[in-house]
Amino acid sequence: MGFINSYRFKPSSSCPSYNxxxxxxxxxDTFVFVDGFIPVANISEFKLIGTAGSRTMGAGTxxxxxxxxxxxxxxxxxxxxxxxxxxxWTPVPIGDATPTMIYDGNNLLLQNLxxxxxxxxxxxxxxxxxxxxxxxxxxxxxxDGILIDTNSSxxxxxxxxxxxxxxxxxxxxxxxxxxxxxxxxxxxASTIQNCINRANVTTTASVSGGICGLGxxxxxxxxxxxxxxxxxxxxxxxxxxxxxxxxTCQNYGIITGNNxxxxxxTSRSDGSAIIQDCINGGNIVTSTTRVGGxxxxxxGGAAIVRRCKTIxxxxxxxxxxxQGWIGGICGYVVNGxxxxxLIEECYVQNTGxxxxxxxxxxxxxxxxxxxxxxxxxxxxxxxxxxxxRSRVGGIMGFNDSGLSVFQYSYSAAxxxxxxxxxGVVGGSTAGTYTDIYWDITVGPPVSAAGTSQTTVAxxxxxxxxxxxxxxxxxxxxxxxxxxxxxxxxxx
Numbered sequence: 151m152g153f154i155n156s157y158r159f160k161p162s163s164s165c166p167s168y169n170x171x172x173x174x175x176x177x178x179d180t181f182v183f184v185d186g187f188i189p190v191a192n193i194s195e196f197k198l199i200g201t202a203g204s205r206t207m208g209a210g211t212x213x214x215x216x217x218x219x220x221x222x223x224x225x226x227x228x229x230x231x232x233x234x235x236x237x238x239w240t241p242v243p244i245g246d247a248t249p250t251m252i253y254d255g256n257n258l259l260l261q262n263l264x265x266x267x268x269x270x271x272x273x274x275x276x277x278x279x280x281x282x283x284x285x286x287x288x289x290x291x292x293x294d295g296i297l298i299d300t301n302s303s304x305x306x307x308x309x310x311x312x313x314x315x316x317x318x319x320x321x322x323x324x325x326x327x328x329x330x331x332x333x334x335x336x337x338x339a340s341t342i343q344n345c346i347n348r349a350n351v352t353t354t355a356s357v358s359g360g361i362c363g364l365g366x367x368x369x370x371x372x373x374x375x376x377x378x379x380x381x382x383x384x385x386x387x388x389x390x391x392x393x394x395x396x397x398t399c400q401n402y403g404i405i406t407g408n409n410x411x412x413x414x415x416t417s418r419s420d421g422s423a424i425i426q427d428c429i430n431g432g433n434i435v436t437s438t439t440r441v442g443g444x445x446x447x448x449x450g451g452a453a454i455v456r457r458c459k460t461i462x463x464x465x466x467x468x469x470x471x472x473q474g475w476i477g478g479i480c481g482y483v484v485n486g487x488x489x490x491x492l493i494e495e496c497y498v499q500n501t502g503x504x505x506x507x508x509x510x511x512x513x514x515x516x517x518x519x520x521x522x523x524x525x526x527x528x529x530x531x532x533x534x535x536x537x538x539r540s541r542v543g544g545i546m547g548f549n550d551s552g553l554s555v556f557q558y559s560y561s562a563a564x565x566x567x568x569x570x571x572x573g574v575v576g577g578s579t580a581g582t583y584t585d586i587y588w589d590i591t592v593g594p595p596v597s598a599a600g601t602s603q604t605t606v607a608x609x610x611x612x613x614x615x616x617x618x619x620x621x622x623x624x625x626x627x628x629x630x631x632x633x634x635x636x637x638x639x640x641x
Contacts, residue, residue, distance in 0.1 A: 165212040168228060171256035172279050175212065178228060178256075182213050187226040187254070189213040196231045196260075199223070199253065200243035221246040227280075230259040239265035241299050245275030245306065255280030255311070260297075266290045267299050268319075268334070274304035280311040285318075285349075292323020292356040295334035295363070296349055305339040308332060315376070317349035323356030328363025328389055331376055336365035338394055343370040350403075352379045357389035359416070360403055366394040366423070373400045374432075382409040383417040386432055391416040391445070395424040398641065401432045408437045411446040413481070414460060421451040427641045428458045434465045439474050439508065441467055442481040442516070443498065448523075452489040455480060457640050460498045467505040474508025474538065477516040477547070478530065483523045490522040490555075495625060495637055498563075500533040511538035512547035512576070513563050519550050526557035527625045529637065532592060534563040541576035542567035543597070544588050552580030556599070558621050560608060562589040562634055574600030585620055609634055 165175050173181070181187040189208030190196050198205060202220040207213075211228050221243065233239070245251040252275060260269050261283040268287055270277065282297050293300045296313045313331050321329050328335040331347030347360045357364040360374025365388075374386045383390045386401025390411075401414045411417040414430025418440070430443045440446045443460030460478050467476055475482035478498035483491050498513050510517040513530035530536075530544055541548040544561025548570075561573060570577045573588025578598040588594075590602035603617065612628050614621045618635065627638045 167211050171227070171258040173256055178213065178226060181226045185224070187224045188217045188219060189228045190225050190231065191229040193231050193233050193236065197242055199225050222250045224252040226254045227256045227258045230261060232262050234262035236263060236265070239263065239267060241267050241269060241271040244270050244272040244277060245304065246273060251275035253277050253280070257281050259283045261285070268295045268297055270298045272298050272301045272306045274306055276307045276309065277311065278309040282313045282317055284316050287319040288321065290321035290323065292321060292327025292329065293334045294319060294321045294323070295330045295332055298333040300334055301336045301340050303337055306336070307340070308342045308345060310344040312346040313349045315348035318352070319349065320352040321356060322354050327356040328365065329353040329356045329358045330363035330389065331360050331374065333362045334364070336362050336367040338366045340367040341370070342367050342372060345372045346375070348375045350377045353381070355381060357383040359389035360386045360401060361388060361399070363389040366392045368394050369396045369399055371398045374403050377404040377406070379406040381407060383411050385413045385417040386415055386430060388416045391419045391423045391425070393421050393423050395426070396428060398427045400429045403432045405432055405434045406436065410438050410440050412436045412438060412441045413444060413446040414442070415444045415458070417445070418447045418449055419445050419453045420449045421453065423453045424456070425458060426454070426456040429641060430460045431462050433463050436466070437468045439467065439469050439471050439476065440481045441465060441476045443478045443501065444480060444496070446481040447475070448480055448483045448491045450485045451491070453491045455493045455496060457495045459496060459640055460501050462500045464502040464504065467508055469505065470507040472509045473517070474505050474510050475516040476503065476505050476508060476511045476538070478503055478513045478534070480515045482517040482519060483515060483521050484519045485521060490524050493523070493525045493528065495527045495639055497529045497531065497637055497640060498534050499531040503534070503536045505538045508538050509540040510547040511536060512543045512545055513561050514545045516547045517550070518546060518548070518554050521551055522553045523551065524555045524557070525559060526555070527637065528559040529635070530561040530563045532562040532589070532634065536563050536565045538567050540568055541570045543572040543576035544574055544593055545586070546575045547577070549575055549578040549581050549599070554581040556581060556586045557584045560587040560589070560634070562592060562608065564592055565594050570598070572597035572599070573602060585617070587617065
């Protein structure tokens with residue numbers, strides 16, 4: 151277990167120095183004396199967790215004793231760790247080639263760090279229940295995170311960690327480096343789950359995300375409240391998503407970018423990347439193109455966006471471009487050959503999409519360019535307003551693929567523009583459209599594809615009959631005679 155001292159645990163009434171975090175004193179006793187965890191009580195001990203040796207740990211607590219530390223050990227934080235006096239900070243290493251190291255922060259604070267790099271650098275193991283407070287990371291050169299700088303290789307699990315709003319990170323870096331609230335960079339073998347970032351993330355060059363900057367970890371059940379400001383590849387959860395899965399994540403921070411690929415959840419998704427059950431409720435403010443409420447783009451493979459929604463926010467771009475590629479769910483889709491990228495069971499609600507000087511803007515997707523895209527079982531609600539210059543549509547701005555498929559979806563949005571304005575699609579060269587409707591009562595009078603319906607026609611059916619006879623009850627609830635159909639599986 152690594153415990154050498156023969157000292158035994160005292161009842162919690164005899165441990166006045168312990169201010170309980172997530173665990174009671176009795177539970178800490180089990181961690182230390184039964185499960186072999188090593189107590190960490192101050193910044194000096196914290197800095198030594200990745201160093202092999204025999205040393206005093208848990209100083210000033212009921213678990214003080216001599217322990218053998220090292221990268222393969224398990225640790226439990228038993229007091230707040232204060233870095234206020236640290237100068238020339240170097241991130242503390244977690245894990246090595248043997249993925250057995252655990253650091254449990256016990257919801258006590260890692261606090262008062264001012265540095266150019268974050269608290270930890272990790273290879274393998276588990277980091278859980280860490281809470282970061284009053285930490286300012288600035289002046290770095292990329293691959294920086296407030297809790298974890300890098301996890302460039304190895305299977306790491308980051309679970310139930312939180313970065314508080316009194317923290318911030320601001321770095322320069324380059325386009326190939328990542329900056330994030332929880333983690334700067336990660337990899338496909340790693341998982342980030344149940345984490346919250348409340349800190350603002352700012353970079354002048356790097357890929358940036360509220361949870362993680364760069365990489366392809368599995369990210370599940372994470373929330374970002376911090377504002378994320380960057381240049382290219384800027385997003386609320388993961389800066390750039392090349393593969394892997396983002397599930398049940400939410401963004402409510404303001405996302406600002408000025409040089410291609412900006413998204414509420416991720417800036418772009420490549421290959422076989424999957425985004426599902428995610429919500430963006432954060433405003434997106436850009437001066438660029440390739441912008442989406444969920445993702446800026448699906449590029450080059452069978453990427454999937456499923457059961458996601460953009461709600462109660464605005465998406466605005468001041469760019470002047472004939473290829474704005476801006477959408478409520480996805481900015482644009484490109485280069486799918488023989489495989490079908492998919493957007494399904496998604497909706498946009500009470501959202502303003504404004505790009506006065508841009509073409510190719512849509513309620514679900516801005517542009518589908520030369521790909522086998524399928525959009526099905528999606529909706530854009532009556533409180534959504536879409537305003538752009540040309541090729542503006544309630545569902546798709548511009549569709550440039552005869553191999554694309556659109557099914558069982560509708561738009562009730564207000565759509566305005568100068569030319570090529572459509573209730574479903576602003577401009578289209580081809581494609582297959584099956585039961586795709588727009589509300590002509592509130593929307594534009596024409597569309598490059600799809601079928602117009604009045605508000606009454608769209609709302610009157612209370613089951614899958616008439617115009618909805620091919621729509622599945624597995625996806626749609628038809629409500630009352632004064633309601634539009636609603637998706638039933640969306641979070």
